[in-house]
Amino acid sequence: MLKREIIALARNGGAADLGVCRLDELRDGFNHELKSIAAKLNTGIAIGVSLSGPVMETIKNRPNQIYKAHYQQVNHILNDLAYRVAAHIQEYGARALPIPASQILSWQPMRAHLSHREIAYKAGLGWRGRNNLLINPKYGSQYRLVTVLTDLDLEPDDICSEDCGQCRACLKACPVGAIGNQPADFDLATCYAQVQKFARLPDMGHHICGLCLKVCDGKKSGRV
Numbered sequence: 472m473l474k475r476e477i478i479a480l481a482r483n484g485g486a487a488d489l490g491v492c493r494l495d496e497l498r499d500g501f502n503h504e505l506k507s508i509a510a511k512l513n514t515g516i517a518i519g520v521s522l523s524g525p526v527m528e529t530i531k532n533r534p535n536q537i538y539k540a541h542y543q544q545v546n547h548i549l550n551d552l553a554y555r556v557a558a559h560i561q562e563y564g565a566r567a568l569p570i571p572a573s574q575i576l577s578w579q580p581m582r583a584h585l586s587h588r589e590i591a592y593k594a595g596l597g598w599r600g601r602n603n604l605l606i607n608p609k610y611g612s613q614y615r616l617v618t619v620l621t622d623l624d625l626e627p628d629d630i631c632s633e634d635c636g637q638c639r640a641c642l643k644a645c646p647v648g649a650i651g652n653q654p655a656d657f658d659l660a661t662c663y664a665q666v667q668k669f670a671r672l673p674d675m676g677h678h679i680c681g682l683c684l685k686v687c688d689g690k691k692s693g694r695v
Contacts, residue, residue, distance in 0.1 A: 473625070474491065476488065477556055487518070487519050488607070490517045491516055492515045492594040492628065493516060494509065498510070500585060501584065501585045502583070504584060504693075505620075512567065512568065512620040513621075513624065514624065515590040515618055516609055516617065517591035517616060517617075517619065518552050518556065519597075519610075519616055520548055520614070520616075522545060522613040522614065524613065526616050532684050533672070534681050536574045538681050539677050542679055547571045550569070553617045566686050567620070571584070572616065578608060587616035587617060588603075588616065591616045591670070598633055600635055601641055601657065604683075608633055611689035613653055613685075624639075640686040643684055643686070
């Protein structure tokens, strides 16, 4: 019943999906700031928010101002959802730690507190795509994530069994060829170098791209 309450709370706050996983095999990838508290927490809650299709359609060959504003606003929504879910759990006397969305601790090498994508994958919200992002069955890559860690014993969800199938749209969309035929072929260094170039544009100042997201909306997919 509590899991249903948490799902309802998240959806009322703008979430598209919420999934649950166990943390046992994931803790080793957490940043050192989380090591001590994470050892006492057994459950990960992944929350997904969909991006606006019309906003994504405005992107041509580079990120623009409307996408930048939308990206930032969705991150605010995700952080608010994580806070609300964590606060609700704490009302039941359990511990809950909201992990900020898109908070990069270092760029070289690229490090965050944890991988929201991996938590979401284990929680059944999608699969690992060729573009190094989580692919949601309904929204494709146009989908952003946040995580709450807790010691609440919630029932975990099944891992998604789908994949990208025959779809190669993101390979064609990437301007620097960073995306390969398999998720393991993704070239993070090449992707990051291009994102750095976009960030240096006079009106940007933010490490975003959006080109592979635009063509991966969960509807145009050629999956089989």
